[in-house]
Amino acid sequence: MRLRWSAPAIAFALAACGSDEPTAPQTFEQQMCIRGTIAIGATVNGTLGTNDCDIGDSYIESYRLNVVADTTIDISMTSGVFDTYLFLLRIRAENVDSLDLVTFDDDGGGGTNSLISGVALLAADDYLVVANGFDKSDVGAYVLTIVP
Numbered sequence: 001m002r003l004r005w006s007a008p009a010i011a012f013a014l015a016a017c018g019s020d021e022p023t024a025p026q027t028f029e030q031q032m033c034i035r036g037t038i039a040i041g042a043t044v045n046g047t048l049g050t051n052d053c054d055i056g057d058s059y060i061e062s063y064r065l066n067v068v069a070d071t072t073i074d075i076s077m078t079s080g081v082f083d084t085y086l087f088l089l090r091i092r093a094e095n096v097d098s099l100d101l102v103t104f105d106d107d108g109g110g111g112t113n114s115l116i117s118g119v120a121l122l123a124a125d126d127y128l129v130v131a132n133g134f135d136k137s138d139v140g141a142y143v144l145t146i147v148p
């Protein structure tokens with residue numbers, strides 16, 4: 001298991017990615033490839049691809065997780081076609097420099113699947129669930145589930 005997330009590194013990687021588009025600054029949604037929201041108890045069927053956000057050694061796309069009451073959850077990411085990697089970030093403000101790493105997992109779900117278990121969330125906070133592949137060849141269909 002490796003720790004790859006740090007806000008400055010990601011900000012740099014994402015900025016470098018967009019360097020051939022000199023004028024329009026990207027929104028936070030574009031920078032983090034936010035595909036929507038995910039609710040506690042919900043399942044999302046997603047597809048990670050080479051058109052998603054490039055963080056240097058792999059791709060990401062993400063989902064906002066809104067919390068209405070303090071709670072403890074599990075987050076599962078599985079794929080039959082690639083090696084998954086999963087992050088949970090806290091959003092302090094709407095930019096890539098204001099994301100805190102809460103926790104992450106590579107293979108805790110068995111095989112190459114990811115599982116973050118027993119993470120405590122605070123109702124006052126806003127979170128981002130980041131679906132990631134282990135490296136750049138890790139793209140394809142996946143299933144993300146938030147279990148209360």
Ligand SMILES: [Ca+2]
Pocket residue numbers: 083084085105106107111112113114134
């Ligand atoms: Ca994995």
